[in-house]
Amino acid sequence: MLTTAGAIAAIAVMAVVTFLTRALPFLLFDRGSSPPKLVLYLGRVLPPAIIAMLIIYCLKDLSFLSLGGWVPQLISVAAVVALHLWKHNNLLSIFGGTILYMVLVQTVFA
Known part of the structure; x- marks a missing residue:
């Protein structure tokens, strides 16, 4: 403490x-000059790279021994991808996938 x-x-x-x-x-x-090319490059490539690393981290403990070990995760990842391609809204994609995953884990695959 x-x-x-x-x-x-x-x-x-x-x-x-x-x-x-x-x-x-x-x-x-x-204010008058543009940022260096390296900063512009990093601003373009880092967000997708960080999201990809988060996805890999979230799926690293995937277990194929039972349906409840992998189906909820893959359904939720597919929902995140679909939501993002549909609305192009990061918060909607993340919250939608998280809520779907929690519903699947606690009700369908309990």
Whole structure:
């Protein structure tokens, strides 16, 4: 358990880091010039790469020994892909897949 001073210090560090991540792009790049090509490239390729890594992490413990070990996950992944291709909304895709997975695990494959 954190002490009061420890909690205040942790909140202060989080606030400074959050502020710096928001302010640094404005301090590093002039408003008139475009960002470096590397920054533009990373902005284009990192989001899909991170989503792919999250999918692999979520499916790493997939067990094919029983239907309840793999069917809910694959149905939910398919739903996430379908929702994203249909609406192009990350939050809708993530929440829709998560809700579907929880319903499948707790009711259908219980």
